[in-house]
Amino acid sequence: MRFTSLVGASALMLAASALPGLAQTPGGTPGRPGSSPAPTQQQAKPPPKPVDGLIMMQSDNTVLASSLIGAQVTGADGEGTAEISDVIVKTDGTIDGVVVSVGGFLGLGAHAVAVKWDKIQLQPQPDGKTKLSLSASRDDLKAAAKFKSKADVVAEQEAAKRRTQQPQKSPMSPSSAPTK
Numbered sequence: 001m002r003f004t005s006l007v008g009a010s011a012l013m014l015a016a017s018a019l020p021g022l023a024q025t026p027g028g029t030p031g032r033p034g035s036s037p038a039p040t041q042q043q044a045k046p047p048p049k050p051v052d053g054l055i056m057m058q059s060d061n062t063v064l065a066s067s068l069i070g071a072q073v074t075g076a077d078g079e080g081t082a083e084i085s086d087v088i089v090k091t092d093g094t095i096d097g098v099v100v101s102v103g104g105f106l107g108l109g110a111h112a113v114a115v116k117w118d119k120i121q122l123q124p125q126p127d128g129k130t131k132l133s134l135s136a137s138r139d140d141l142k143a144a145a146k147f148k149s150k151a152d153v154v155a156e157q158e159a160a161k162r163r164t165q166q167p168q169k170s171p172m173s174p175s176s177a178p179t180k
Helices: 002-022 138-143 150-165
Strands: 072-074 080-089 095-102 111-116 121-124 130-133
Touching (some): 080 111, 080 138, 111 138
Parallel strands (some): 072 130
Antiparallel strands (some): 095 111
16 A cells, blocks of 8 residues: 555556646747747737826815805804805806805704805905805805705606605595494
8 A cells, every 4th residue: 555655656647747848938839948938928018108287286275165065154144144065067167156055053054045156255364275156145045045956956857756646535435434
């Protein structure tokens, strides 16, 4: 038994020593030195090209949209009137307006009003922040019509459609009255 396992181990070592000869040789296929290499599956990627319109640094006369969301807007009296909750951007990339949230507490009971962007005045401050103001007072904004987004309008239309499609419930007839 010991002799059989010794012969098996020797045969295994002999076979393993022959494997390096089957390995890929430089510039060739396995076992054939000097043969041409196999075609590669992936071609080299071209180097990246410059990005058109790349902005490397924010200029002094710009404001980031992220700094607008949540920013306080003061009214003519200089008091905090509203807070910007969203920015309305046209499909051509220009800003159409901002949605301001007025009233409420911690977002509850707040009244959303949209104001045209050109009605908001931006005044850069020495600390690098921007002061936003408009001529409307807090009371003016509370009395203004509530802003509806496209999603709000679609949801209202679908709700109205469902209400009109539901069958009208008829008053109970004597035969369908509950019995005791």
